[in-house]
Amino acid sequence: MSQEIRSGSEELSAVQWTGASLALIDQTVLPHRTETMDVRDVDTLVDAIQRLVVRGAPAIGAAGAYGVALALLQGEREGWSADEIRAAVARVREARPTAVNLMVCVDRVMTRFDEGLEAVLEEAAAVQREDVEANRAMGAHGADWLLERVGVERPLRILTHCNTGALATAGWGTALGVIRELHARGRVEVVYADETRPLLQGSRLTAWELAQEGIPHYVQADGAAAGTILRGEVDAAIVGADRIAANGDTANKVGTVGVALACADAGIPFLVAAPTTTVDLATKTGDEIHIELRGEDEVLEWGGVRTAPAGSRGHNPAFDVTPGRLVTGLVTERGVLEVSAGQLPGERLG
Numbered sequence: 167m168s169q170e171i172r173s174g175s176e177e178l179s180a181v182q183w184t185g186a187s188l189a190l191i192d193q194t195v196l197p198h199r200t201e202t203m204d205v206r207d208v209d210t211l212v213d214a215i216q217r218l219v220v221r222g223a224p225a226i227g228a229a230g231a232y233g234v235a236l237a238l239l240q241g242e243r244e245g246w247s248a249d250e251i252r253a254a255v256a257r258v259r260e261a262r263p264t265a266v267n268l269m270v271c272v273d274r275v276m277t278r279f280d281e282g283l284e285a286v287l288e289e290a291a292a293v294q295r296e297d298v299e300a301n302r303a304m305g306a307h308g309a310d311w312l313l314e315r316v317g318v319e320r321p322l323r324i325l326t327h328c329n330t331g332a333l334a335t336a337g338w339g340t341a342l343g344v345i346r347e348l349h350a351r352g353r354v355e356v357v358y359a360d361e362t363r364p365l366l367q368g369s370r371l372t373a374w375e376l377a378q379e380g381i382p383h384y385v386q387a388d389g390a391a392a393g394t395i396l397r398g399e400v401d402a403a404i405v406g407a408d409r410i411a412a413n414g415d416t417a418n419k420v421g422t423v424g425v426a427l428a429c430a431d432a433g434i435p436f437l438v439a440a441p442t443t444t445v446d447l448a449t450k451t452g453d454e455i456h457i458e459l460r461g462e463d464e465v466l467e468w469g470g471v472r473t474a475p476a477g478s479r480g481h482n483p484a485f486d487v488t489p490g491r492l493v494t495g496l497v498t499e500r501g502v503l504e505v506s507a508g509q510l511p512g513e514r515l516g
C-alpha cells in the first residue's frame with residue numbers, strides 16, 4: 167500500500183495503527199520511494215523489524231507494542247490459544263536483540279494482555295504518545311544544554327551518525343529531534359550526517375529528513391567523521407542509542423565509538439540523546455549488551471551488486487559500545503546527565 171507520507175514536524179511517524187493493522191513506512195526504499203507496508207500478522211511484523219522496514223530503538227518499541235494487538239487479532243482469526251498468542255508475542259519481542267525498547271514496550275503492553283484488545287491498544291497508544299512527548303522534551307533539553315555550553319556566538323555545526331529522526335521513533339526524533347529544535351531556534355549552521363554503512367541510514371534517511379526540514383547538511387563517509395571533527399569543523403556531535411547501561415556505556419550504530427573518541431580528542435561535546443525507555447538499569451555495563459551481528463552480504467554488496475571478491479567474508483556488527491567516560495551528556499526527557507563527569511544513569515535515573 168502506498169500513501170503520501172507527510173514529513174517534517176512530528177506528524178511523520180514510522181508506525182501507525184490503522185484500526186486493524188500496522189502501517190509501517192518502508193524505510194528500505196527511502197529516499198527514492200515513499201511506501202508504507204500494511205502489516206496484519208506477527209511473522210510479517212518480525213520480518214519487517216529484522217529487515218529494518220521499521221527501525222530505530224523507539225520505533226521498533228512502538229511497533230512491538232502494537233505487535234501484541236496484531237497477535238491477539240491473528241490469534242482470533244486463526245483460533246490460537248492464549249499460550250500460542252503469547253508465543254507469537256515472544257517472537258516479536260526477540261526480533262532484534264540490542265534495542266531494549268522492543269522488550270520494554272512489549273512487556274509494558276503485555277501487562278494489559280488479560281484485559282483484552284482494547285486495553286492492549288490503549289497501552290500501545292500510550293507508548294507511542296509518550297515517546298513523542300519524550301522526544302520533544304529531549305529536544306528542548308539538548309538544545310538548551312548545547313546553546314549554554316557551545317553555541318553562544320554563532321549557529322552550531324553538528325555531526326550525527328545513523329538516523330535518529332521521526333523515522334526512528336514514534337515522532338520528532340531523539341538526536342535529530344535536538345537538531346530540529348536547534349534549527350527551529352535558528353541555531354544550526356550545518357549538519358554533517360555520516361552515511362552510516364552498510365545500510366546507509368544516514369545518507370538515505372537522515373539526509374531525507376534534514377532535506378524535508380530545510381536544514382543545511384552534508385552527507386559524509388563514515389571514515390570522514392574523525393577528520394572532520396579533528397580539523398575543528400564540528401562544534402558537537404549528537405547521536406542516538408539502542409541500549410544504555412547503568413554505568414552510562416551506550417550501544418549505538420556501529421561507527422559511533424569512533425565519533426566519540428574523536429570528540430574526546432578534539433575536546434568537543436559528544437552527546438547521546440535517548441528516552442529513558444532506552445536506559446536499561448538491569449544491564450550494569452556495556453560488556454553485557456548483546457550486539458546484533460547481521461548478515462555478511464550487507465557489507466559484501468550494495469544494491470545486489472557484490473563489491474568484495476568472491477572469497478571475502480563479511481564482519482557485520484550492527485552496533486558498537488561507547489564507554490560512559492566518553493559520553494559528555496546523556497540527553498533524556500528528564501534533562502541532561504553529564505555522564506563523563508560522573509552523573510551515571512544507574513544513580514540518577516534509578
Ligand SMILES: CSC[C@H]1O[C@H](OP(=O)(O)O)[C@H](O)[C@@H]1O
Binds near residue numbers: 341
Ligand atoms: C532513535 S534510536 C536510533 C538508533 O537505532 C539505529 O539502529 P538501526 O537503524 O539498526 O535500528 C541506530 O543505532 C540509531 O542510533
